[in-house]
Amino acid sequence: MIPWWGWLLIWSGLVIALLAVVALLGWRLVKRFFALLDDVFVVTEKLSILDGVAAETEARPMxxxxxxxxxxxxxxxxxxxxxxxxxxxxxxxxxxxxxxxxxxxxxxxxxxxxxx
Structure with missing residues (x-):
């Protein structure tokens, strides 16, 4: 039989491990989100250039x-x-x-x- 403080140590260790995993996954998600934002900014810059080129081209034939x-x-x-x-x-x-x-x-x- 495990005393009450043993159960308290086991559960507190499990909760700490859970919080560490959630923090690690959250950090990875935040890093990926910022990388995605950087890519979106690059794509919008390229699209603005392409929009300017598309506006200058001739009209399509009939x-x-x-x-x-x-x-x-x-x-x-x-x-x-x-x-x-x-x-x-x-x-x-x-x-x-x-x-x-x-x-x-x-x-x-x-x-x-x-x-x-």
Missing amino acids: NAILREGDEVRATTGARMARRAERKHARRQARIQRGKMLTTATIDLKEWPHEPR
């Missing part, structure tokens, strides 16, 4: 439904032609790399030396 059909077809055709050119250039680069790999001669390569 919707395709409001433009003439010939104009829409011309812009779409030009966009598709640019995409086809880029695709063709990427394909040619891949073919060139493949040819370099398959036609390489071993005589021109330097092999790594064995560690001493």
